[in-house]
Amino acid sequence: MMTNNKLMDWPPEKVAAFQHALLDWYDHHARTLPWRQDHDPYHVMVSELMLQQTQVQTVIPYYNRFMAQFPTVEALAAAPEATVLKAWEGLGYYSRARRLQQAAKQIVNDYGGKWPQTAAELQTLAGIGPYTAGAIASISFGEVVPAIDGNAFRVFARLFKVDADIARPQTRKVFDDLIRPLMPKERPGDFNQAVMDLGSSYMSASHPDPAHSPVRAFDASFRDGVVQDYPVKTKKPRPVIHRYFALVIRSKAGYLLEQRPGKGMLADLWMFPLIDMAELEATMESEQLDEISARFADLSGMTLTFADLGRPQVQHTFTHQRWQLTLIGADAAAAELKFMPARWVPVEDFGKMALPTVQKKLNRALGLTEPG
């Protein structure tokens, strides 16, 4: 149990030995990844934004497509936002896509295309916090600054038996103070990336193998047989259940897709209109349809004729919300919509819109298939 304030109590020769063990292992066993072909800050920025809370194997195909479509920071800055969002479809945390493009615009417009080169300056860019700033600054510009992500938390919590709860925001400083004196003045970017590779292999969360780790001689939790006790992390609450009616409204021009608000869940993506069941006052099923019709008329100026779809159910779980959707069919004239940001979309054009995974589940439940 570490109770002293100063966690990093290694002598200089031990620090040097640790750096050598880590970097020597990295030199021989670094993962080959698409964004590691060079140290171009644009490549690092795009990959790091995609990798936030997202696994490497998921990101790889998105990164390759993104680079083919937006090869330079200028190309990304000039692209229509809908195009960027479509490229992000299925990757989740969609605000990352908008902020990435916002950051590209900042670099092109505010910095005249000349990249800010320190972590402090990089943090002024949209979507770039302390971790991502540290990654870009160290990898692309050689600044000696840590990149503290989940891997770094796990690796150093185990090496030093850190008892601070990594779920608490203030714990970041504990690790920052711990890691900085461990970093080599040369190759800070390789140091940070080696920690990431270590954290996803020998020191992973699910299948750690500290006995064969290149830094096992420096691993206090392995030495004491308490690897599974680290890192200390409090649990998250269960997802809250939300029930909605999903309106499947057909016209000669296609299905009605609504663009969701610019803030909140699935911001700016396209879905069937949802009616929150908790906001309906009806107590009988027959009255429910009347109230849905009335509420929707207020939103759209449109009169619905309900069609029996058998009310199929679709469930989708997010990190902190569980949606239970009941599909309600309706026919309508392909009228101009009054207040809703919505479009009539033929099934063959669904692929042009940025659709969240839950909408794709709805499509499947209805037997609606996109081309290709």
Next chain:
DNA sequence: TATCCGTGGAA
């Protein structure tokens, strides 16, 4: 500071 913001894989 605590909460919000997605998804797919693993056990």
Next chain:
DNA sequence: TTTCCAAGGAT
């Protein structure tokens, strides 16, 4: 089925 996790940031 349930739970947790995986290269976080904004508010």
